[in-house]
Amino acid sequence: MPSAKSSSDTLAPRERILVAAHALFYQDGIRATGVDKIIDQASVSKVTFYRQYPSKDELIRAYLDYRHGIWMSWFEMSLTQALHAGAAATLALSTTLRTWFSRADFRGCAFLNAAAELGSSNPEILKVVRQHKQEMAAVLDSLLASDGRPVGHALSLVIDGAIVHAQMGQVLDDVMDAFNVTAAAMLQR
Incomplete structure (x- = not known):
C-alpha cells in the first residue's frame, strides 16, 4: 500500500x-x-x-474517508495487476495481502482498529466501517466471482481473520497458508 x-x-x-x-x-x-x-x-x-x-470526531471521519480511498485504490489495483499477470484468484489475493502484511508500518486494518477503539462509543464509526467492508466485498465480487456467484462477503470475513492474525504477530507463512486453504475452497465452490 x-x-x-x-x-x-x-x-x-x-x-x-x-x-x-x-x-x-x-x-x-x-x-x-x-x-x-x-x-x-x-x-x-x-x-x-x-x-x-x-472537532476530533470530524478529523476521525475525514481520516477514515481518506484511508478508505487510499486503501481501496491500492487493493483493487494490486489485485487486478496480479490477476492480469495470470495468477489464479487465490494466489492473486494471497500475494496482495502478503505484500500489505509484510510492510514495516502494517498495523492491521484501520477500520477494524477504529471499530475496536471507538465503535461502542460512536455508532457513526461502525457505519463507516461497515461501508468500507461492503465496498471491499464488492471489489472482490467484481474481480473474483465465478459463474456469477458472489464471493466477496465470505472472502472479506476470511481476509479480516487473516488481518487480525497477522496483526497479532503470528508467523506470516502460517497465516497465509491457512488463508490460502480457506480462500481456495471458497473460490472453487
Whole structure:
C-alpha cells in the first residue's frame, strides 16, 4: 500500500493535518493520539487546526474517508495487476495481502482498529466501517466471482481473520497458508 506522506510544503493546512492524523492514528491509535501531537506533526497552529477540523470526531471521519480511498485504490489495483499477470484468484489475493502484511508500518486494518477503539462509543464509526467492508466485498465480487456467484462477503470475513492474525504477530507463512486453504475452497465452490 502506498504511503500517504507528501511534502508538507506543497500541501494546504487541511491536507497537512489530514496526512499527519492518518500517520499518527494508524501508527499509534486514534484515542492515543492527541490533537496537540497532530498539530505539531502538521506544523499548524491550534487556531488553524480548529478552523479546518472543529472537532476530533470530524478529523476521525475525514481520516477514515481518506484511508478508505487510499486503501481501496491500492487493493483493487494490486489485485487486478496480479490477476492480469495470470495468477489464479487465490494466489492473486494471497500475494496482495502478503505484500500489505509484510510492510514495516502494517498495523492491521484501520477500520477494524477504529471499530475496536471507538465503535461502542460512536455508532457513526461502525457505519463507516461497515461501508468500507461492503465496498471491499464488492471489489472482490467484481474481480473474483465465478459463474456469477458472489464471493466477496465470505472472502472479506476470511481476509479480516487473516488481518487480525497477522496483526497479532503470528508467523506470516502460517497465516497465509491457512488463508490460502480457506480462500481456495471458497473460490472453487
